[in-house]
Amino acid sequence: xxxxxxxxxxxxxxxxxxxxxxxxxxEKAENPFAxxxxxxxxxxxxxxxxxxxxxxxxxxxxQFLVSMLATVAFIASYVAVPVDKIVYIWPIGHIxxxxxxxxxxxxxxLFCIGAGAVHWARTLMSDVEVADERHPIEAEPEVKxxxxxxxxxxxxxxxxxxxxxxxxxLFGALAMVPLSGVVLLRxxxxxxxxKLRTTGWKRGVRLVNQSTxxxxxxxxxxxxxxxxxxxxxxxxxxxxFNVQIAKDAxxxxxxxxEDIKDKQELSWSYDGIVAYSKICTHVGxxxxxxxxxxxxxxxxxxxxxFDLSDGGRVIFGPAGHALPQLHIMVKDGFLEAASGFEEPxxxxxxxxx
Amino acid sequence: MSxxxxxxxxxxGKAPRGERVADWADGRLGIYSxxxxxxxxxxxxxxxxxxxxxxxxxFIIIILTGVYxxxxxxxxMAEVVYHGSYVPMHGIRMTQAFESTLAISFDVRGGLLIxxxxxxxxxxxxxxxxVHMMRxxxxxxxxxxxxVNWLFGFLLFVLGMFTGFTGYSLPDDLLSGTGVRxxxxxILAMPLVGSYLQMFIFGGEFPxxxxxxxxxxxxxxxxxxxxxxxxxxxLILVFYHKHTQFPGAGKTxxxxxxxxxxxxxxxxxxxxxxxxxxxxxVIAAVASINPVWAIGPYRPDQVSTGAQPDWYMGFAEGLxxxxxxxxxxxxxxTVNFGVLIPILVFPLVLVAIAVYPxxxxxIRGDKREHHILDRPRNVxxxxxxxxxxxxxxxxxxxxxxxxxxxTHFHLSINSITWFVRIAFFVGPVLAFxxxxxxxxxxxxxxxxxxxxxxxxxxxxxxxxxEFIEVHEPLDQEQLHVLTQHEQPxxxxxxxxxxxxxxxxxxxxxxxxxxxxxxxxxxxxxxxPKPTVEEYKEITSGHGHH
Numbered sequence: 001x002x003x004x005x006x007x008x009x010x011x012x013x014x015x016x017x018x019x020x021x022x023x024x025x026x027e028k029a030e031n032p033f034a035x036x037x038x039x040x041x042x043x044x045x046x047x048x049x050x051x052x053x054x055x056x057x058x059x060x061x062x063q064f065l066v067s068m069l070a071t072v073a074f075i076a077s078y079v080a081v082p083v084d085k086i087v088y089i090w091p092i093g094h095i096x097x098x099x100x101x102x103x104x105x106x107x108x109x110l111f112c113i114g115a116g117a118v119h120w121a122r123t124l125m126s127d128v129e130v131a132d133e134r135h136p137i138e139a140e141p142e143v144k145x146x147x148x149x150x151x152x153x154x155x156x157x158x159x160x161x162x163x164x165x166x167x168x169x170l171f172g173a174l175a176m177v178p179l180s181g182v183v184l185l186r187x188x189x190x191x192x193x194x195k196l197r198t199t200g201w202k203r204g205v206r207l208v209n210q211s212t213x214x215x216x217x218x219x220x221x222x223x224x225x226x227x228x229x230x231x232x233x234x235x236x237x238x239x240x241f242n243v244q245i246a247k248d249a250x251x252x253x254x255x256x257x258e259d260i261k262d263k264q265e266l267s268w269s270y271d272g273i274v275a276y277s278k279i280c281t282h283v284g285x286x287x288x289x290x291x292x293x294x295x296x297x298x299x300x301x302x303x304x305x306f307d308l309s310d311g312g313r314v315i316f317g318p319a320g321h322a323l324p325q326l327h328i329m330v331k332d333g334f335l336e337a338a339s340g341f342e343e344p345x346x347x348x349x350x351x352x353x
Numbered sequence: 354m355s356x357x358x359x360x361x362x363x364x365x366g367k368a369p370r371g372e373r374v375a376d377w378a379d380g381r382l383g384i385y386s387x388x389x390x391x392x393x394x395x396x397x398x399x400x401x402x403x404x405x406x407x408x409x410x411x412f413i414i415i416i417l418t419g420v421y422x423x424x425x426x427x428x429x430m431a432e433v434v435y436h437g438s439y440v441p442m443h444g445i446r447m448t449q450a451f452e453s454t455l456a457i458s459f460d461v462r463g464g465l466l467i468x469x470x471x472x473x474x475x476x477x478x479x480x481x482x483x484v485h486m487m488r489x490x491x492x493x494x495x496x497x498x499x500x501v502n503w504l505f506g507f508l509l510f511v512l513g514m515f516t517g518f519t520g521y522s523l524p525d526d527l528l529s530g531t532g533v534r535x536x537x538x539x540i541l542a543m544p545l546v547g548s549y550l551q552m553f554i555f556g557g558e559f560p561x562x563x564x565x566x567x568x569x570x571x572x573x574x575x576x577x578x579x580x581x582x583x584x585x586x587x588l589i590l591v592f593y594h595k596h597t598q599f600p601g602a603g604k605t606x607x608x609x610x611x612x613x614x615x616x617x618x619x620x621x622x623x624x625x626x627x628x629x630x631x632x633x634x635v636i637a638a639v640a641s642i643n644p645v646w647a648i649g650p651y652r653p654d655q656v657s658t659g660a661q662p663d664w665y666m667g668f669a670e671g672l673x674x675x676x677x678x679x680x681x682x683x684x685x686x687t688v689n690f691g692v693l694i695p696i697l698v699f700p701l702v703l704v705a706i707a708v709y710p711x712x713x714x715x716i717r718g719d720k721r722e723h724h725i726l727d728r729p730r731n732v733x734x735x736x737x738x739x740x741x742x743x744x745x746x747x748x749x750x751x752x753x754x755x756x757x758x759x760t761h762f763h764l765s766i767n768s769i770t771w772f773v774r775i776a777f778f779v780g781p782v783l784a785f786x787x788x789x790x791x792x793x794x795x796x797x798x799x800x801x802x803x804x805x806x807x808x809x810x811x812x813x814x815x816x817x818x819e820f821i822e823v824h825e826p827l828d829q830e831q832l833h834v835l836t837q838h839e840q841p842x843x844x845x846x847x848x849x850x851x852x853x854x855x856x857x858x859x860x861x862x863x864x865x866x867x868x869x870x871x872x873x874x875x876x877x878x879x880x881p882k883p884t885v886e887e888y889k890e891i892t893s894g895h896g897h898h
Contacts, residue, residue: 033836036829038603103638111631117624131608132395137498189556192548246653283538300658320680320691347538353685
């Protein structure tokens, strides 16, 4: 059972925070939910005790003083701490001493200004709440009428509505002039042409190990390993290296021929060695995680998962189509491409087909 | 004439220096009229009003530190071999953009600090904008006359995301380069124009040599320029409309209660700028952010695991990660729905919250100005919608970090992805229902408090042994706060057939509006607030239980 209302036999003073409501009690009798109006201002200790106000003043000044000292500390650390000094600071670890000293002193210098200002505002400035009137945003009807009248007169004087030839040719000219700007954007870049379809791979190009820069032999590829390759002749310091490697990067794995499920994949492989584009068909991240047991590869960006033993088929994730496979063969003991990629590598695009 | 007035104000015949300067400025800029209207302008106080300030101040911090960074950063994709002071990178090929970022971090004294303040402030900026937006949303501060300012704020949030993205792409490190590659894939997925756009934006094939300088211009000039304009407009409107306030004693729709701009608000707000700057500086001193030296320069054929965008892009990232890989091929063309749908849903979700003020005012048909904030519980449908939106947003943040969830909590990435796929649709619905019910519960509690007082925690034993808890009646301010809100009645469509038996045409939109109106203001969303009569009936009833 819950008790309702005020209880006569509980002394008033035992109830927590009974507010002073004497000045509104008349209105309250009429409508208990009425707005009681602004509460009376309650004095802070600083308002009535000059000693407390002095204390506050000292606290504020102290904070500004600390800020000054912190700025001195900032300048001192800028001059004194070497830029390459590393220190151990618990619990952060090994960090740049200069960065730590500068950041901490700057932080203290700034924070103390802020803390001082806020403390000043809260304890020493007047805290009397003031009410300001609002005025409707909408203009008075007379103002609106005046504006409409002015506009009508201006429009009439311009002859905008009457002289249709002037108006229409102006619209035409204004509509056409931005075309110049659009045309100027044309040289932002070349047209796509066949750029998205071609790679550096063609018949006879050797597969070069990315890490050793040596042409790959079949015996270099062990079962369970993942090897990254680039076409022979593409050097790291080439001007367009990044553009080329963004399309040409290969990953090579060796799968037991009997484990290869896809017929075409088997015929494009050499002794279980298969070469796939490393560029994910989703949005072009380089795929780099290989699961030896299942021959699945996973793109670390968006987790598209492909089955390299089954034609690079997508088995999970947001990629829309299989990884392109490169047809490889062996000549003079080295792995090389038997043809270029039969389909564009990387993310799909409208003209891909 | 001004000589005369200043002569009368001071005894020595010459005004003090400050006044003379102000006079000079007033004669040319009219500052006195401006100051008259604004110097003692009243600002209401509430902790939640400071969220927008955090956003404002972090934006200023970003501009200050950003200007400093441009003095040292080379937005160039020309390749160099590194021989700088960071030994582990010696001999590695990188672009000048990356090299100069290393120089800022290791050779410029304080450069690392400013870089880290810049990046941390960007994260805080976006977070503060988001939370500020939620405050405005849940309290209904977006209602007339503030709808346009809501849109300005929304645009600032969206532009902030893209400024952030172009910014963290500039160092051309392995992580951000991966993000740029992602953008390339997104552009390519656009039907018809994708490959052309890609060539134009990148100045050729990915990555080319143009994207970093172009991003630089967008990041330091184009977007911040627009944002600065929007920000000024946003603040002018805040001044012009005067700030909203929560209901309370003496607070009405026709006044604004608080402290004057000069001195209190200026000291508090000005001081708060230094507090925010100070805290971000300390964060930048102790917590490293985007350590590009540990990540390495970008190469299109390399990637690291756990690749994550900055948090505000995580929502878009999540959409892209969990979307099934649907792809259509027809007549020699490919439509990559796996990428296309996420990048269409991304703006749609954002626009849903942007247009909300207009939808709500249409449903309610309310043309009045509102300056008293709603308590979220009193508008359960709006609150429910807001929470549902947030749930969709955060579910997608989980999706955006699905690999980290998988590795940190030892979960299967496939099941996380499936969870996100389902939760994106189911979560918001459940959240909406739950929020609405909680709001109704809180409304009931308010009603109870008004009529029966609040629980005082005092247990009393009656003479016959029964224990009761004493309820303390609320004071008038609390009664006012709990009962001041409006409870509009839902729109009635009226009978379908009028008194003459003629069928009345009710358009579909009218029907929809009536339905929505019912969901907002119908009996399922409103606990009738206590009337004065009910209150008097109960409070006069001493002795009865």
